[in-house]
Amino acid sequence: MPHEVMKDIYLIRVPLPGNPLKNLNTYLIKGAERSLLIDTGFNIDSCHEALIEGIAALGVSLDDLDIFLTHVHSDHTGLIGRLKTEKNRIFISSTDLLVLDRFRSALRWKDIEEQSIKYGFSEEEIHENRSTNPFKNYLPPKNLEIEPIEEGFIFKIAGYNLVAISTPGHTPGHMVLYDEAFGILIAGDHIIFDISPNITRWSELQDSLGDYLNSLDKIFKLHVRTTLSAHRNPNGDVRERITELKEHHMLRLDEALAIIKTEPGLTTYEIAARMTWSIRAKNWIEFPLTQKWFAVGEAGAHLDHLIQGGLIEEYEENSKLKYK
Ligand SMILES: [Zn+2]
Missing domain, CATH: 3.60.15.10 (Ribonuclease Z/Hydroxyacylglutathione hydrolase-like)
Structure with missing residues (x-):
């Protein structure tokens, strides 16, 4: 009511x-x-x-x-x-x-799928997302x-x-x-x-x-x-x-930067898997696909901000985008 x-x-x-x-x-x-x-x-x-x-x-x-x-x-x-x-x-x-x-438009989703492969998703995950993405x-x-x-x-x-x-x-x-x-x-x-x-x-x-x-x-x-x-x-x-929200993003930026400095050459997907997320799943493997989708997007936004700030670089290797 x-x-x-x-x-x-x-x-x-x-x-x-x-x-x-x-x-x-x-x-x-x-x-x-x-x-x-x-x-x-x-x-x-x-x-x-x-x-x-x-x-x-x-x-x-x-x-x-x-x-x-x-x-x-x-x-x-x-x-x-x-x-x-x-x-x-x-x-x-x-x-x-x-x-x-x-x-x-179907074209937009084709673009998103192609990008997602570059971010590190597997073909199987892309296929599954087609039927489960609520948005x-x-x-x-x-x-x-x-x-x-x-x-x-x-x-x-x-x-x-x-x-x-x-x-x-x-x-x-x-x-x-x-x-x-x-x-x-x-x-x-x-x-x-x-x-x-x-x-x-x-x-x-x-x-x-x-x-x-x-x-x-x-x-x-x-x-x-x-x-x-x-x-x-x-x-x-x-x-x-x-x-609080600004502090939250500053911590996330620090976390992403530390991961890249320790392990350069990871994809967005691999960086997201190493970040901490507040969802009820034991580990990255058990994340529901929709949540992985959000996590990778969220990690990517932080990477783009670090790139804009000149703190990291993006490069392409084997058709994947990687960070150093
Ligand atoms: Zn919204």
Whole structure:
């Protein structure tokens, strides 16, 4: 059932079955005429049912409900095909709209697979990932009318002025919404309190971790009193959390650098296998493939940042990318 977290802002928790994120926190801001939903859940029936039940409990019709997507990931965008009517509008950053179009093309996944081989995945793992990757399989359908927005776009609803702010890093076009007068930050996956947001390699970004750290600094300067995040516990002290997240990435950078200095010539996959991860598996071999996928992407983002800082070098050997 929806829970009012601020005046006219309701939290609807959408379960993400089988996913370590557990739930997506969607927010519905109820206005006198039009309302705004932030994020949706995967394109699967159980997410759809939970969300529709929440929207109905608030007495809002889909025709009067516009949708803002903080970013392209399918746990945020998946259901838009089932929520779109003739009368409502869907918004996302222009950057992530391009990424969404690419995600829905077979060519993009072929590129990702070729890159993944270079990072050190085996052909078998690539094959298995085709059927298990939730971000690939739960995307919304093509040919929906989605409106691209830029930083500075304002959603005026229920007395709030929510300004879209670009926070690239978690995805190339991630955006948060900020109401200065009320000090509200709708943070998407940019800032999460109980887990650290996944930072991975993107073909659109040279240094996604560098972008992410800059985006954290950008939010640190705001006067946030209430943070509403997209996963787990939605609230916390945003500046304290930003400091923790930056420290977390500094430690990860140190760890990756130490591995490369001790053992030069490893692939991203091999470096990821040597890093410490907070998941319940005894060792790297026992990691579920999806988690390996995230770990390798995350390790790669740290390697790219070390390259940008001139601390390590990348080179190709036997069709694999290696680091020294
Ligand atoms: Zn995400």
